Amino acid sequence: MQDFRDKTAVITGAASGIGLALALRAAREGMRLVLADIEGEKLKAAAATLGVAAERLSLHTLDVSRDEDIANMADEAFRRFGEVHLVCNNAGVGLTRVTWEHSLKDWEWVLGVNLWSVIHGIRHFVPRMLKQSGDSHIVNTASVAGLLSTPGMAAYNVSKHGVVTLSETLYSELAALKSGVGVSVLCPAWVPTAIHESDRNRQDRYGTPDEASAVSRAYEERMGQAVKSGRKTADDMADAVFEAVKENRFYVIPHRKINNAVQLHMDDIMQQRNPTPLE
Numbered sequence: 001m002q003d004f005r006d007k008t009a010v011i012t013g014a015a016s017g018i019g020l021a022l023a024l025r026a027a028r029e030g031m032r033l034v035l036a037d038i039e040g041e042k043l044k045a046a047a048a049t050l051g052v053a054a055e056r057l058s059l060h061t062l063d064v065s066r067d068e069d070i071a072n073m074a075d076e077a078f079r080r081f082g083e084v085h086l087v088c089n090n091a092g093v094g095l096t097r098v099t100w101e102h103s104l105k106d107w108e109w110v111l112g113v114n115l116w117s118v119i120h121g122i123r124h125f126v127p128r129m130l131k132q133s134g135d136s137h138i139v140n141t142a143s144v145a146g147l148l149s150t151p152g153m154a155a156y157n158v159s160k161h162g163v164v165t166l167s168e169t170l171y172s173e174l175a176a177l178k179s180g181v182g183v184s185v186l187c188p189a190w191v192p193t194a195i196h197e198s199d200r201n202r203q204d205r206y207g208t209p210d211e212a213s214a215v216s217r218a219y220e221e222r223m224g225q226a227v228k229s230g231r232k233t234a235d236d237m238a239d240a241v242f243e244a245v246k247e248n249r250f251y252v253i254p255h256r257k258i259n260n261a262v263q264l265h266m267d268d269i270m271q272q273r274n275p276t277p278l279e
């Protein structure tokens with residue numbers, strides 16, 4: 001997809017971090033915007049800074065883990081703007097604690113927001129995008145946690161590995177059809193956003209997290225520091241995404257230094273060695 005002007009972009013998690021940066025970049029490209037977030041007031045405030053006319057903007061306060069919320073947003077997007085050209089399934093949450101301290105509700109929350117949301121997005125947008133005549137593109141935000149298995153983040157790692165394989169599968173299927181629907185998967189390392197404060201959006205039905213042990217708290221502390229000290233910005237992620245969409249490139253891995261860890265992981269598998277421990 002080369003030309004973004006007057007095309008329609010759908011972006012989830014658009015009130016903060018990478019989603020907001022994607023919205024800013026899409027606005028600068030002259031796109032119509034369908035923006036969604038669970039933090040409705042924050043989304044409204046963020047949208048007001050984008051300089052997009054009200055008739056070109058559709059805001060949705062929703063929960064991406066709920067199928068009906070994504071279905072309603074998709075219906076509204078196609079009803080209002082006719083076609084959808086770029087879908088960024090981006091909203092996500094993080095949780096840090098050792099694997100055996102993830103409660104059932106922790107698993108349900110993280111998999112719901114990070115993985116089921118992308119499943120819903122694909123189900124509700126791709127069939128209608130396939131019927132359109134021009135090019136369109138799906139961008140799923142995974143993480144390097146979808147390529148590696150960093151300790152202290154089991155549910156997050158599982159959700160992001162899920163997003164990577166879901167995206168790879170979708171890519172192969174759409175490529176075999178020679179459809180005009182492209183797919184990319186964004187796999188950032190640490191980016192300074194509000195991801196380490198994800199508990200703010202934990203829906204009531206998942207209850208409050210259980211008390212974490214000292215070992216889990218140490219992982220939490222390390223993760224928070226890593227996020228805050230990330231060198232590449234959310235804007236860098238958005239630029240990398242738009243470049244990849246233009247080039248119809250699948251893997252978007254903006255932190256090139258992570259390649260060594262990914263290579264080591266692949267080598268462990270190929271040589272059937274035990275996993276090399278990650279920090």
Ligand SMILES: NC(=O)c1ccc[n+]([C@@H]2O[C@H](COP(=O)([O-])OP(=O)(O)OC[C@H]3O[C@@H](n4cnc5c(N)ncnc54)[C@H](O)[C@@H]3O)[C@@H](O)[C@H]2O)c1
Nearest residue numbers: 013016017018037038063064091092143190191193194195
């Ligand atoms: N920041 C990083 O270091 C990093 C690294 C790799 C991948 N990611 C991924 O990037 C994506 C964006 O995260 P971010 O870093 O910008 O964090 P962020 O917390 O700044 O933004 C995430 C947005 O998602 C929204 N959200 C959370 N739960 C939701 C729900 N149930 N329904 C709708 N919206 C919901 C939040 O309100 C927030 O606006 C996530 O998928 C995250 O996993 C982030």
